[in-house]
Amino acid sequence: MSMLSYTKALNRALTDALAADPSVCVFGEDIGAGLAGPTLGLQRRFGADRVVDTPLSEQAFTGMAVGAALAGRRPVIEFQIPSLLFLVFEQLVNQAHKFSLMTGGQGSVPLVCLVPGSGSRDGWAGQHSDHPYSLFAHAGVKTLVPATPTDAYGLLAAAIRDPDPVVVFAPAAALGVREDVTWELAPIPIGSARVHRAGTDVTVVAVGHLVHDALAVAEELAEEISVEVFDPRTLHPFDWTALAASLERTGRLVVVDDSNRSCGIGAEVVATAAEEMRLLAPPRRITRPDGAVLPFAPALDRSLQPSRDQLRHAIRTVVK
Amino acid sequence: MTDHRTPDLSTLLGRYRMLRLIRGFEELALTLVKSGAIVGGTHPYIGQEAVAVGVCAALRPQDRITSTHRGHGHVLAKGAEPRRLLAELTGRVGGLNQGRGGSMHAADLSLGILGANGIVGAGAPIAVGAAWAARQAAEDRVVVTFFGDGALNQGVLLESLNLAAMWRLPVLFVCEDNGYATTLPAEVAVAGSALGRAAAFGIPAAEVDGMDTEAVLAAAGAAVDRARAGQGPGFLRCRTYRYQGHHTMERRMKVNYRSAEEVDAWRARDPLPRAAALLDRAERADCDRELAELLAEAEQFALASEHPDPAGACDHLYASGLRPRAGAVA
């Protein structure tokens, strides 16, 4: 089997969904040319009326996807930049997410937002480096952050089949990950976590690309500390059952999350564990600072993101 | 009882009947706001009935609409059952949305009513998307989006006009210009003109007397025919007026931004007598009597319908059946 890249996995999930279901369609900027990667070649294969290059009108094409979903389509929107989600919070949260409840279940909005390249990319600075998954989890929108190519395929495939709106964040720092895939790619249930590495001393909950950092640190510390690496994959709904089971084994918790500290998903994980689960020591979380805006200079940018050093230190602190 | 789900707006009597129904419904709603049976108040449509009735008279059952925060007239004219709309306003299980939506979110998907909307301008892109989807599915459907003069200043409306025009979608943009966005007069808020906004995108636009049902129907009919024939979107500016305040709360707040003379001048152009004059007296009297009964029955139905069980407050939050975690942990 060949090496599957993360971006190619997203591309395959889109291809398979478009081929399997005529109601699936894709909207986005420069998706015909496949500029961001996941939509490469789709327009040639499925036509410009299903893979639709949109003008630079985020609010209109997101609202449009809501209307198309209500009328029986299953739209996927690719966003070029994570911060464009701030422009369409109205369409996603006020309209798409609230529709089912407000109509008493008359209908729902099966709509997927795909954000390939979320988080920091070197040199992209303040307005292009947000990783706003916690906002959507907070609002109650189904929020997925796959870390590996297999999960990227499986979670995007599941998102497209889901009857509710879903946002899929593909972290920029994970896009380069490749996997030697010898198994059948398949949808992965939304809300199921994955334990990448079993351990007995401490559970590290790592979100998105940070799973790879956590695995590297766990390997480094293997002689000294047994680290379990827990990837929630879905931030909302979160697989609390699996986390409780992990903490039954380890009793100690570190969360590493590349979003802002206050009201971030890391805070939610720590709070829920403290309220409901077995903890033998105070938990720790590693995040961006409160209200962070990533500065341009690479050293400054990196200094605000969770680092392996911080993770190593936090692990040592909780097992002490 | 007659089947009120398919209002016949194809005749003069049918249109008169709907004008009266909306007026009567809104008057009843005002009394229920006063009595406390409707919590939170409503945005009365009284005065603007000719727009909803004229436009919906140009539509077929399979056509769709998106509505506004002032949506009762649109929702009734598209065929929603008055008693279920009233039950929705009173927050009851028998309501269109099982009491989950209320006045500003009333919807009936089975009738193509994609929802009233609490966000000004938000219905426009939804209508564009529904029109796009209908064309994808080779379905013969036109979509109307109603909005006020306030929405003319929402960016999303302009983006939507552009997409609809670029892609020649079967959408009719209906600007229900009642001269005010809450207390702000359109003349100090809208630069250029409503028609100019449509013209900028190459969308054929017409101006029509929004107090005259037949004039609205004629203009809407022409635009809907064009859209159905694949000739792209249309834009209608209906100049109209609301006799009541922006919201039923307004009276209590004692705001005053319109002169009594202005209100009276518009009342003198009321769409009801104009429509009534086209009918003979016996027809009218029968219709009025029947509607009085219908509304009394609607009120009974709404107030007899059960209040929803708080245990189900999060029902329908997710179509997948996902249950949210409770806000408190025991």
Ligand SMILES: Cc1ncc(C[n+]2csc(CCOP(=O)(O)OP(=O)(O)O)c2C)c(N)n1
């Ligand atoms: C985007 C947005 N801004 C502000 C509001 C608060 N608001 C509700 S209705 C309204 C006025 C709307 O005026 P218009 O569009 O002319 O409609 P009308 O009330 O006259 O029917 C305002 C400001 C809102 N709901 N949505």
